[in-house]
Amino acid sequence: MIADKGPILEVEDLRTQFSLPQGTVRSVDGASLSVAQGETVGIVGESGCGKSVLLRSILRIVPRPGKVVDGAIRWRRKDDTVVDLATLPGDGREIRMIRGGEIAMIFQEPMSSLSPVHTIGDQIVEAIMLRGNTTPEQAWVRAVETLARVAMPRPEMIARQYPHELSGGMRQRAMIAMALSCDPRLLMADEPTTALDVTTQAQILALMRRLQREAGMAILFVTHDLGVVAQMTERVVVMYLGKVVEAGPVGDIFAAPLHPYTHALLHSIPRFGLRQKGERLAAIPGSIPDPYSVPRGCAFHARCRFDDKRRCRSEVPALREIAPGRMVRCHRAEELGLSGMSMPEPSPALAHP
Amino acid sequence: MNTTPAEPILRVEGLCKHYGARRSMFQAAAAPIRAVDGVDFAIQPGETFGLVGESGCGKTTLGRCIARALDPTSGRILYKRPGGADGEEPVDLATLSPSGMRPYRRDLQMIFQDPITSLNPRMSLLDIIGEPIVINGIAKGRAVRDMVADLLEQVGLRADHMTRYPHAFSGGQRQRIGIARALGLSPRFIVCDEPVSALDVSVQAQILNLLQDLQASRQLTYLFIAHDLGVIEYICDRVAVMYVGQVVELASNEALFSRPLHPYTEALMAAVPVPDPAARREAAVLEGELANAANPPSGCTFHPRCRYRTEACKTTRPALREVVPGHFVRCHRAEELTLAGPSDYVAREARP
Numbered sequence: 001m002i003a004d005k006g007p008i009l010e011v012e013d014l015r016t017q018f019s020l021p022q023g024t025v026r027s028v029d030g031a032s033l034s035v036a037q038g039e040t041v042g043i044v045g046e047s048g049c050g051k052s053v054l055l056r057s058i059l060r061i062v063p064r065p066g067k068v069v070d071g072a073i074r075w076r077r078k079d080d081t082v083v084d085l086a087t088l089p090g091d092g093r094e095i096r097m098i099r100g101g102e103i104a105m106i107f108q109e110p111m112s113s114l115s116p117v118h119t120i121g122d123q124i125v126e127a128i129m130l131r132g133n134t135t136p137e138q139a140w141v142r143a144v145e146t147l148a149r150v151a152m153p154r155p156e157m158i159a160r161q162y163p164h165e166l167s168g169g170m171r172q173r174a175m176i177a178m179a180l181s182c183d184p185r186l187l188m189a190d191e192p193t194t195a196l197d198v199t200t201q202a203q204i205l206a207l208m209r210r211l212q213r214e215a216g217m218a219i220l221f222v223t224h225d226l227g228v229v230a231q232m233t234e235r236v237v238v239m240y241l242g243k244v245v246e247a248g249p250v251g252d253i254f255a256a257p258l259h260p261y262t263h264a265l266l267h268s269i270p271r272f273g274l275r276q277k278g279e280r281l282a283a284i285p286g287s288i289p290d291p292y293s294v295p296r297g298c299a300f301h302a303r304c305r306f307d308d309k310r311r312c313r314s315e316v317p318a319l320r321e322i323a324p325g326r327m328v329r330c331h332r333a334e335e336l337g338l339s340g341m342s343m344p345e346p347s348p349a350l351a352h353p
Numbered sequence: 354m355n356t357t358p359a360e361p362i363l364r365v366e367g368l369c370k371h372y373g374a375r376r377s378m379f380q381a382a383a384a385p386i387r388a389v390d391g392v393d394f395a396i397q398p399g400e401t402f403g404l405v406g407e408s409g410c411g412k413t414t415l416g417r418c419i420a421r422a423l424d425p426t427s428g429r430i431l432y433k434r435p436g437g438a439d440g441e442e443p444v445d446l447a448t449l450s451p452s453g454m455r456p457y458r459r460d461l462q463m464i465f466q467d468p469i470t471s472l473n474p475r476m477s478l479l480d481i482i483g484e485p486i487v488i489n490g491i492a493k494g495r496a497v498r499d500m501v502a503d504l505l506e507q508v509g510l511r512a513d514h515m516t517r518y519p520h521a522f523s524g525g526q527r528q529r530i531g532i533a534r535a536l537g538l539s540p541r542f543i544v545c546d547e548p549v550s551a552l553d554v555s556v557q558a559q560i561l562n563l564l565q566d567l568q569a570s571r572q573l574t575y576l577f578i579a580h581d582l583g584v585i586e587y588i589c590d591r592v593a594v595m596y597v598g599q600v601v602e603l604a605s606n607e608a609l610f611s612r613p614l615h616p617y618t619e620a621l622m623a624a625v626p627v628p629d630p631a632a633r634r635e636a637a638v639l640e641g642e643l644a645n646a647a648n649p650p651s652g653c654t655f656h657p658r659c660r661y662r663t664e665a666c667k668t669t670r671p672a673l674r675e676v677v678p679g680h681f682v683r684c685h686r687a688e689e690l691t692l693a694g695p696s697d698y699v700a701r702e703a704r705p
Contacts, residue, residue, distance in 0.1 A: 046553035046554065046555060047524075047553055167642055169642065197407040197408055197580065197643075198407070198580070198582070198621060198624040198625055199407060199620065199621065199624045199638075199639040200407075200642070201624065201626075202623075202624035202626075202638050202639065203638050203639075203640075205626070206638050224553065224554065225626065226554070226628045227583075227625065227626030227627060227628040228626045229628075230626065230627065230628045230629055230630045230632075230633070231626040231627065231630075231633055232626075250630045251630045251631065254628070254629060254630050254631075255631075264555065265554060265555065266628070268554050268555050268557070268558040269554050269558075269583065269628055270558075270561070270581075270583040270584050270586065270587035270588075271583055271627075271628055272583065272586055272610065272627075272695040272696065273695075273696065274586075274587055275586060275587055275606065276607065280562060280565075281558040281561055281562055281587065282558065283555065283556075283558035283559040283561075283562055284555035284556075284558070284559075285559075287523040287524075287525050287526065287555075287556060288523070288553070303555075341628060341629055
């Protein structure tokens with residue numbers, strides 16, 4: 001493996017917008033993050049926070065009318081040259097070679113990302129043939145090998161089957177096999193286990209960990225499940241309404257979150273032992289604001305317990321590095337001293353809105 | 354199977370729901386899918402009884418049979434209205450005709466998983482919540498409006514929302530609308546079918562807390578169906594774990610989560626990712642997939658995936674036995690195995 005742990009992907013101040021008759025939705029509104037070689041980075045946030053659009057922006061597959069309007073996506077290629085994916089033509093040859101060949105993506109619902117009228121094997125062969133000068137026979141052999149690599153039972157037989165003949169977990173394995181068939185250096189996974197049962201999820205997560213060890217690829221993992229983040233990632237990026245509100249090493253974020261939103265998320269998940277202690281879940285009041293009318297000032301202030309009613313409501317906080325590797329977008333980050341997961345929650349439970 | 358001396362509000366005996374057994378003119382009889390295959394339990398008034406398992410285990414079918422949204426194939430569903438006369442015999446809901454069922458519909462309501470598809474997009478909140486009130490003759494005209502306004506406020510919405518339509522609300526608010534609709538008939542018993550699965554975590558906590566508050570203020574009994582063990586552990590008093598149409602373990606919350614007795618329960622709990630990076634572990638992954646309910650394995654239906662299986666497990670089907678008072682398990686080896694619960698690995702691997 002290469003010793004260099006420098007970033008292979010650097011996203012800087014990325015903005016992706018959807019211009020609709022009702023107004024402009026700023027799905028990704030100045031997001032920055034970096035991924036080092038072989039690292040697993042998690043992006044966490046609730047629905048509508050822009051985490052999926054961010055991944056699609058990196059690959060330039062944002063559905064119309066969405067457009068990357070500003071920012072840089074610096075991708076280090078195999079030969080160490082750096083290209084800005086944000087400025088490449090969205091259907092040009094270069095981005096198509098990177099897509100799948102260097103950066104692969106797997107999606108939440110494998111049924112809607114696989115072709116229902118082609119066999120699993122043929123779909124993997126197509127991906128291999130697109131970027132290698134291999135014969136169809138060699139590509140088929142490689143497709144079956146890849147299926148075996150993702151621990152698919154009876155790979156020869158599965159290769160000849162159609163997606164509808166497989167269970168959800170098997171389909172997700174097939175998706176991963178397709179993504180791995182071209183040895184990508186970055187795998188982007190958009191909620192890959194959300195549609196699966198916990199036992200199947202555990203199988204897929206174990207598989208992803210093993211493949212990462214074997215292939216040394218980086219993983220950018222989007223999820224809303226904080227348990228999955230804790231178990232899978234090294235660094236975490238928390239998003240709220242298109243903006244990164246906090247980023248840092250996973251242990252630090254769970255032990256001592258800096259942003260009130262991260263803090264509230266951590267304390268709103270039911271976890272073992274809460275009931276025995278007679279504690280109540282600390283819900284976040286209100287709901288995620290409408291994307292057409294994002295609140296002024298800090299976008300989270302209306303749901304925040306620490307809203308100062310002045311600066312939080314008038315001035316958009318900047319993303320600042322307040323300790324090495326720890327970024328936060330909150331005016332009051334230094335003074336709050338928020339508690340993490342392992343600490344008991346001292347404040348009284350919040351009332352319903 | 355009564356565990357406490359109090360009289361249960363609902364007792365399920367040998368309940369079965371089989372699909373596709375009927376033979377048509379053109380088709381030979383196929384093996385029926387045994388979605389629910391002989392379930393027994395009793396639910397006490399005022400408790401939250403959890404039903405947990407993987408998708409396809411039959412938990413939703415069971416919930417729908419109890420609410421009589423589906424007709425069970427066989428078995429009894431004995432319902433006893435709380436506060437009824439002393440000598441009153443429980444009614445078997447499973448055999449009631451649609452009209453015979455009507456008086457009990459008011460008592461038994463249901464909350465659904467998907468708050469988008471379970472609300473009619475062409476009806477205003479007044480119509481959605483008011484319709485069951487009118488149909489059941491509880492109120493008319495002006496009084497319906499007042500009741501709907503009151504219900505909306507009880508679930509944390511505003512009375513002036515009643516003229517709006519479901520699309521104007523977020524997922525969490527829609528789930529509140531579904532709860533208000535269920536409450537309109539002053540039910541005693543609510544089947545909650547994955548009520549928070551489709552919601553974001555921040556909103557999920559609001560709905561769970563709301564359900565708890567309503568239970569306390571209205572003396573409700575819940576059958577709470579979920580696949581998320583964290584949610585189950587937070588809200589349920591007793592829990593039944595289902596696997597391929599059968600209950601494999603049934604115990605109080607505390608007993609189940611501190612010392613599970615069935616290998617499947619242990620495996621389910623071990624598969625849940627712990628939200629603590631310090632307790633990171635390579636979970637013992639449960640191999641394989643849920644068995645086919647049309648052709649379940651011989652012996653114990655879990656044996657092909659079980660790491661503790663013996664020869665007897667492959668041939669003899671275990672019965673649901675009371676191993677410790679109030680703790681039922683369907684496993685031959687329940688007494689000899691020492692299985693781990695979440696408290697074990699969280700405590701063992703947490704930071705010093």
